Amino acid sequence: MLLKKQSKTGRSCRVTFKYPNTENAESAVLAGDFNDWSLEDRPMKRLKDGSFSKTISLESGRPYRFRYVLDGNIWVNDPAADRYEPNEFGEENSVVDI
Numbered sequence: 322m323l324l325k326k327q328s329k330t331g332r333s334c335r336v337t338f339k340y341p342n343t344e345n346a347e348s349a350v351l352a353g354d355f356n357d358w359s360l361e362d363r364p365m366k367r368l369k370d371g372s373f374s375k376t377i378s379l380e381s382g383r384p385y386r387f388r389y390v391l392d393g394n395i396w397v398n399d400p401a402a403d404r405y406e407p408n409e410f411g412e413e414n415s416v417v418d419i
Contacts, residue, residue, distance in 0.1 A: 322401045323417055327381065334419045337376040338387070340365070340399065346391035349373035353387030353414075360390055379419050386414040 324337040338351050351363040355377065365373035379385055386406060388396050398405065402415035 323399065323403070325417075325419070328378075332381055333378050334381050335376055335378050336417060336419070337374060338365070338389075338399065338417075340373045340389045340397070342367075342372050342391075344391055344395070344397075345371065346373075346395065348392055350390045350393075351375045351377070351387060352390050354385045355379055355387070360393065365389070379417075381419050384416050384418045386416055388414055 322339040324339070326335045328334065340349055342349070349365040350360050351365055352358045352360060356362040363375055363377065365375040367373055373389070388398055390396055398413060399415040403418045404416045405413040406416055408414045
């Protein structure tokens with residue numbers, strides 16, 4: 322699930338990324354264009370219902386590719402992404418349009 326809230330100036334947008342975690346993973350990281358696909362930079366918080374959540378600010382006016390990395394090595398897409406794009410590994414990346 323993606324929740325977007327534009328700033329008053331419209332220059333940035335706070336985006337909450339929420340992954341349902343049907344796999345029952347122990348940990349999740351948000352990796353994407355905005356952090357050079359780092360597996361350490363954006364750890365997600367595990368919520369009481371077992372899902373994961375992370376809120377970040379992104380510059381408006383462009384798309385961002387991203388994926389969730391579960392337990393350090395399982396790459397998954399957001400089922401509620403705005404759209405998907407092929408990547409160089411023969412899979413797809415989630416995309417959020419800001």
